[in-house]
Amino acid sequence: MPFQEINSKMIEATVQPGTKIFSQRGAMLAYKGDVSFTPNLQGGQGGLMSMIGRRIANEATPLMTVEGSGTVLFGHGGHHIQVIGLSGDTLYVEADRLLAFDGTLRQGTMFLGSQGGIMGMVRGQVSGQGLFTTTLKGHGAVAVMAHGGVIELPITPQRPVHVDPQAYVAHHGDVRNKLSTALGWRDMVGRGSGEAFQLELSGSGAVYVQASEEKL
16 A cells, blocks of 8 residues: 555655556645656546546546655645555545545546436535546555545445435445435425435445535
């Protein structure tokens, strides 16, 4: 795993010749060694379609490609950082919550409606989050950002998890998502969070939830 947690708001990444790390623009705090940082206009490992997906999702700034030999300290805005290891599975994460990820991971974009149907589209409108979610698949590590800390909640076939859409950070595993309403349509006017909407995740896997509903 190329990432080491220094504290709750900073990680150190080891960069080796022949490997790459992709990071959010502005996330580099300091580095040692012969390391280069290049804007990546091709959407990371996901190619052109990944880039288009991020543009539609209002992610205007390109990723940075980090290469060379040395170590880099990453952090952003004083946000809490959670490192997630992947062993061949797929991580679904909001694009604006990505801090950095291993270059071995395959990046893509998923339209939320493909899992949540029409309600998946509504979720994006109500929560203020994009209709597109970034996917990262393979073997490697991902560093995500959140407000106030992150907790990992297991999802089992016998026990789905209900999450406030604005507290959602990421999930992985064989999981389906569905937005449900806790109130009638008349009662939901003026309400944009957990009182009215709940994101139901069912199947087998885990969901990462942040301690604050504040949007990054």
